[in-house]
Amino acid sequence: MGLSERIEERARRLGFDLVGVASAHPPREHVRAYRDWVARGDHGGMAYMARPDRIARREDPSIILPGARSVVCVAVNYCPAPPPPPANDRPRGRISNYAWRQDYHDWMLPRLVELAAFIRAEVGGGVRHQAYVDTGPVLERAFAAQAGLGFIGKNTCLIHPRLGSWLFLGEVLVDVDLPRAGQTIPPRCGICTRCLQACPTGALAAPYRLDARRCISYLTIEHKGPIPPNLRPLLGEWIYGCDICQEVCPWQRFARPTAVSAFQVVSLGHAAPPLLDLMTLDEEGFRRRFQGSPILRIGRERLLRNVAVALGNVGGPQAVPALATALTDPSPLVRDHAAWALAQIGGPEAARVLDIAREREADPSVRRALVVALEEVAAR
Incomplete structure (x- = not known):
């Protein structure tokens, strides 16, 4: 069994559903798309996304980890089974299904650290690493796509053909060259525009372009001030995040309930309080x-x-x-x-x-x- 197979086996034993390795150099088209996104102001009030030092880190991970050569990318399926049906007795809110149970950062980060320790032991020597679960200045979807974990859809989410897009992503940057066994998956949205048509606020301004300033997830989570009055009626019952552009995606028909108990809903109150x-x-x-x-x-x-x-x-x-x-x-x-x-x-x-x-x-x-x-x- 080669090193890439051993890393994959270990990652799966830790609970991850997908694993792959990418070069620590993000594809130019993703870097360019990120710069254009910031230039248009699509990042809204997330000023940290536009800071020159953060942009530089996204373009060159060796600023984060000197000598970075490879990125080990993982994904875990968090698709929950449907919650119990609500009684029509009182108004309920809607919460994005990724937040129904345990904070995924708390579940993933210790496992990423353990995976990094395994890689260090397998490679030998003083391998340095840096692990992230969507908290670091890295283009995680770009790396995940490069590692063969899926393709980026028109809703800007990473989509795996056999799992859909209910995926938490994590990365381990390492300063050694690791073998890359997986193949990239070409975009498979075709002529479908269901996500663009379904978005209540028009946040998907064009295929592969998300304007955070109109996104329900941004407005209910990242946005700190008053929600623009003209957008408030469009939020409907959403009180934390939004799943609409993923729910309508045809690839979600392949999604299956997660095997991770920490992400499984146990009561209606978690999903629709x-x-x-x-x-x-x-x-x-x-x-x-x-x-x-x-x-x-x-x-x-x-x-x-x-x-x-x-x-x-x-x-x-x-x-x-x-x-x-x-x-x-x-x-x-x-x-x-x-x-x-x-x-x-x-x-x-x-x-x-x-x-x-x-x-x-x-x-x-x-x-x-x-x-x-x-x-x-x-x-x-």
Whole structure:
């Protein structure tokens, strides 16, 4: 058994479904596409993506790991089985299925470190490495495609012909040449544009181009400020991430449920939690509920911002008391979005609580939001 086969065997024993090796030099077309993406401003408020030092690292991994020669790329299937069907008793939010259970960083990184130790022992000598799980300045999809783990689809996701795109990616940079056994997989989207047509916000501006400023995943996770009012109705019930452009992809018919118990859903509350329950969470309750989940990273303020938008879209009159309480939240961001949500619901009770909040509100931006909300309710 050759070295590449031994590395693959070890990776699979660690729980990874796919493994391959790429050169530590990203393909020029991917570097060019990344530069164009930044130049257009498609990265939105993720300023770190456009920092010259970060761009340089993505173009030349030897800045990260001096002497980097190879990138060991892995993927693990996280496709969960469908959750139990919801009861039509109360409004529920939608969470991207990658965040239904354990934070994947906590599952993958220790295994990548163990894989790096195996490679060091197999090669011998002082092999240096650097492991990443989507947290480092590397073009991980480009490397994964180069390593034969799949092709990049028009929805910008890595797609494997037999697994679909429900894949977590990880990389180990090493400063030795490793044999590359796998073949690259050519793009197989053909004339299909289902993902572009299905995106509610038009974030897929063209095939292979994602404008993060309109992406529901970006708006509910990475974006820290107010969600643009014109996009709020388009978010629907999504409160953390979005799966639409992957759900509609024909290649997903080959996806199979993950074998990793840490990513398997055990209750409807993980996938579609009741919105009214979330709207009442205090800081301690938020941390307790989402401990060990990727959702913990965005903090209570952003989550409740998202929940308020979802309630404005699907909550109805039963959401008015919780949103009225949210108008007294310490966070101006939460109060702003609660005012918008009440305007969408409308009715005398919504108008009453908005008027009370307007009288006491000291923050100028929130006060303006309350005035606009009252005007919208009155216009109906």
